[in-house]
Amino acid sequence: MAPMGIRLSPLGVAVFCLLGLGLLYHLYSGALSSRLAAFRQRKTVDLRDLLALSMEAAVQGGWEVKRIRMEDTLEEKSKGKTKEGASEKLTKGDLNSHRKMYYLIKNTYPHIQVNSEEHEDSDGEATVWMRNIPDEVLSKIPEGKVVPAESVTVWIDPLDATQEYTENLRKYVTTMVCVAVNGEPVVGVIHKPFTGFTAWALVGGGANVAPRDSYNVNAPKVIVSRSHAGKVKGFIQQAFGNNTEIIPAGGAGYKVLALLDASDDEYEKADMYVHVTFIKKWDICAGNAILKALGGDLTTLKGEEIDYSGSEKNPGGVLATVGMDHAAVVKKLPAWESENQN
Numbered sequence: 001m002a003p004m005g006i007r008l009s010p011l012g013v014a015v016f017c018l019l020g021l022g023l024l025y026h027l028y029s030g031a032l033s034s035r036l037a038a039f040r041q042r043k044t045v046d047l048r049d050l051l052a053l054s055m056e057a058a059v060q061g062g063w064e065v066k067r068i069r070m071e072d073t074l075e076e077k078s079k080g081k082t083k084e085g086a087s088e089k090l091t092k093g094d095l096n097s098h099r100k101m102y103y104l105i106k107n108t109y110p111h112i113q114v115n116s117e118e119h120e121d122s123d124g125e126a127t128v129w130m131r132n133i134p135d136e137v138l139s140k141i142p143e144g145k146v147v148p149a150e151s152v153t154v155w156i157d158p159l160d161a162t163q164e165y166t167e168n169l170r171k172y173v174t175t176m177v178c179v180a181v182n183g184e185p186v187v188g189v190i191h192k193p194f195t196g197f198t199a200w201a202l203v204g205g206g207a208n209v210a211p212r213d214s215y216n217v218n219a220p221k222v223i224v225s226r227s228h229a230g231k232v233k234g235f236i237q238q239a240f241g242n243n244t245e246i247i248p249a250g251g252a253g254y255k256v257l258a259l260l261d262a263s264d265d266e267y268e269k270a271d272m273y274v275h276v277t278f279i280k281k282w283d284i285c286a287g288n289a290i291l292k293a294l295g296g297d298l299t300t301l302k303g304e305e306i307d308y309s310g311s312e313k314n315p316g317g318v319l320a321t322v323g324m325d326h327a328a329v330v331k332k333l334p335a336w337e338s339e340n341q342n
């Protein structure tokens, strides 16, 4: 009841009600948007799970790579030419491995960005990860680490060293998976289909490979590409002298393992890995994550960190080291310009 002598103006009441409604709307929409944000936040992934899934994907892809090679049914084609004019090969091994690896990851985590070197128009595979985490991972990494799904980019190379695969040079061939969080490489998996060995690491978590006891910084053995070399020889000789031992080898994954203590196969023991031509992020991300987990580095030839989000291109070359002062090595290199590539 209105107090005696006070008359309520209908206009005043209407304005009052409108203000009230406005206030309610403001409060409610705020609460709604924070609830939506909280819901989005709930789409998370555990990096230890992603490591185990990446290992499983690399192994399953590897079975296809091995089977196609054993059956000798490569159906070799060319995807075109690299910038430098080399034929970019594609085989049934690359495609079958892509299908296994890509869909295993994508079906398990539909919300994460997965970038594979290969593409395919078929309906894909109805596989999903059985959530088995290997004991060797559980024992080295007792706890998981959860990150927002939207911060993750997965890079897949279903068959690294396709050129060597076509030449039946099996030791160079790997399948690789890498997980980047906000562009930084944190999970790296390099699997060797013909020996069954899988090198893995989680940055800040653990790894099943280690650096060797020592490396030669002053007279290093440098491992380089055998089929996309460009002007790498002159580049290395300018830095370390004309007598520097240069080891040509296939595969970016293989060349990273040649810096470590892997013993599943015969590796030329290199002190650093240098690449001067154009290369893609699926070739180098897994090796970068593994080296980083071991206190090493994989950067451009100017020593810049590589951002593993966005475009797949890495035009700045590669310098990979472990167990030595990476910045000091960068200083020894000649000024790097893209014309060094050809």
Ligand SMILES: Nc1ncnc2c1ncn2[C@@H]1O[C@H](COP(=O)(O)O)[C@@H](OP(=O)(O)O)[C@H]1O
Residues within 6 Å of the ligand: 082, 083, 084, 117, 157, 159, 160, 161, 162, 163, 224, 225, 226, 227, 228, 229, 249, 250, 251, 252, 277, 278, 279, 280, 283
């Ligand atoms: N100049 C270039 N352009 C495009 N890809 C290149 C390249 N140099 C190297 N790569 C790729 O990097 C990987 C390692 O190369 P290399 O054995 O010459 O060191 C290979 O991956 P794939 O075999 O997965 O295509 C190769 O195709």
Ligand SMILES: [Mg+2]
Residues within 6 Å of the ligand: 088, 089, 117, 162
């Ligand atoms: Mg290729």
Ligand SMILES: [Mg+2]
Residues within 6 Å of the ligand: 157, 159, 160, 161, 252, 282, 283
């Ligand atoms: Mg590759």
Ligand SMILES: [Mg+2]
Residues within 6 Å of the ligand: 094, 117, 157, 158, 159, 160, 161, 162
């Ligand atoms: Mg490949």
